[in-house]
Amino acid sequence: MTDGASFAEMIGAIAARSDKSAFAALFGHFAPRVKSYMLRLGAPPQLAEDLAQETLLTVWRKAGAFDPGKAAPSTWIFTIARNLRIDVARRQQRGEPAPDASDEPEPDLAPDAALLATQSEARVRSALLTLPPEQAEVVRLSFFSDRPHSEIAEALGLPLGTVKSRLRLAMGRLRDLLGDLHE
Amino acid sequence: MSNPTQHPTPEMILDLARGALAHGPQLVLRTHVGACADCAAALRLAEAVGGVLIDELAPTDMAEGALEKALAAIDAPPPSPQPPKAKQPIDWIHVPEEVLVAAERNRRWAAPGVWVAPIRRDGKSGARSYLLGIGPGIAVPRHTHRGSELICVLKGAFEDRGEIVRAGDLTDSDERVEHRPRVTMDSECVCLVAVDHALVPRDLIGRLMQPFVGI
16 A cells, blocks of 8 residues: 555546545655655745645646656655755745646656656665665765755764765766666 | 756755755756656656655654545535646746746846746755846856856757867856856857856956846
8 A cells, every 4th residue: 555556556546536535645654644744854844734735736646647658656646746845945035925746847868768667666774775775874964964065974974075975976876776767 | 949958966956855055056956857767767766765655764653634624625626726827938947947937937138149047945054046148158157156156048049168069968067166167159048047146257258247137
């Protein structure tokens, strides 16, 4: 019930027939996790709650645009949450309201970028587990922070070059492990 | 179109994926990624990592009645889709709509053969993004940079220190780079540019031009 394939089916059910029970199931799994993500990034609780709501509403509205051949459900939902958060930060900075951030045009990606099918989510997960702990740590920290790498380095008490090379090694290793998902 | 040959660093792709880039660099990176299969694959991989990491987070309880609130919201009529605000020129690589709107609305001549279209400027940091169109064979006055200057070529090509920079290529110049890029003779060159500070002109023509170009 909670693997990527069934989440993909739920998103498909929303797109095909506005299936509210599928939406409720997705909401139950992802809204609390998106809220945790927003809290980790420093959002106050109310904003984290609102952004989690907005993320799942966007899932409902854009379900028809989800392509399971291009991204796992968790990947897609992560990008929606990230884009909404960027938009809120920008609005706060400029002190102005803005329309639906998730409508920001995404340039069409080249077709062979469709490297991660739904089933690949489990592979990404296990590939992450093979990273040396110090590499996994900087990857995790960088996703749960919007600060520059220099500040992540400072927080860890490491030279910037070390953080950068760990990130580079980690992403390179993931790409080596998962590269055959191309095609 | 052939694949771009000049790419962002892996850390920049990761910054794009995790949402840590300022607006201008984000526009330039997204434009490059839209034209580059390799970087698009790298971005998707990084985003998949983000998805898995979110999925592994311990959930935080939503407020009382959160699902009911969401179910009520999805019953409301969806916001009607906005018609495109600007047209994509056929001889440019694909760019975000915000860039097209700036190209149509803000474009002005800056010097003979040179037009500029400001996209956004951050008053606090001085960071800005803009489009720059330069006619065939024209050289940009010699200059260096304070901070970083990211460029993605949208159309045409320029020659910079012995290399040809083509549509889709991304260049990253900083204060260590002093150069005098020249557009190739074939066509106009249009660039999407994000700088975090103003340029530092190195010669008189550049200093005279700067107030007009506003870069």
